[in-house]
Amino acid sequence: MQFLKKSLLILFFITASLQGETFSPKEGDKGGYLALSKEQAISNTTYLYIKYGLEEFRKEGVSFVLLDLDTPGGEIFSSMQIVEELHKMEAEYGIPVIAFVDNWALSAGALLAYSCKFIGAKEQSSMGAAEPVLVSSDGKMESRSEEHTSELQSPDHL
Numbered sequence: 001m002q003f004l005k006k007s008l009l010i011l012f013f014i015t016a017s018l019q020g021e022t023f024s025p026k027e028g029d030k031g032g033y034l035a036l037s038k039e040q041a042i043s044n045t046t047y048l049y050i051k052y053g054l055e056e057f058r059k060e061g062v063s064f065v066l067l068d069l070d071t072p073g074g075e076i077f078s079s080m081q082i083v084e085e086l087h088k089m090e091a092e093y094g095i096p097v098i099a100f101v102d103n104w105a106l107s108a109g110a111l112l113a114y115s116c117k118f119i120g121a122k123e124q125s126s127m128g129a130a131e132p133v134l135v136s137s138d139g140k141m142e143s144r145s146e147e148h149t150s151e152l153q154s155p156d157h158l
Helices: 002-017 044-060 076-093 108-114 146-153
Strands: 031-036 064-071 097-106 118-121 126-128 133-135 141-143
Touching (some): 031 044, 044 076, 076 108
Parallel strands (some): 031 064, 097 118
Antiparallel strands (some): 133 141
């Protein structure tokens, strides 16, 4: 039921606000649903969840995929792998991915949202605030020091 309510909200958003490009599923079209929650940072496990979920949706012949985001972000390498998978859905298979920002799409979560064909959000949702963070062994994230942030911005590290 949660998926259906969010799908209808997103479809309304897309129809109401896009300029020149719309997405209108037909009656009987199937959609896929993937969710990222704030309970776990984006990691290699998240990448595998997204990758295999998208593969399954292609086999099922879905018309679109809804990516429900409520995440503070996570690992950049895993996020970049997910971005590639999301782009592949549209470019190679013609299946649009719709991001729905349920609450947060921060840091790497914002990167994922921006890589989708369409984005919908609750009125009070937040996107952005990207900054490098360290993830401890217990899964907690901390902002990196100014020194580490500057290193990442240096052309020598690109």
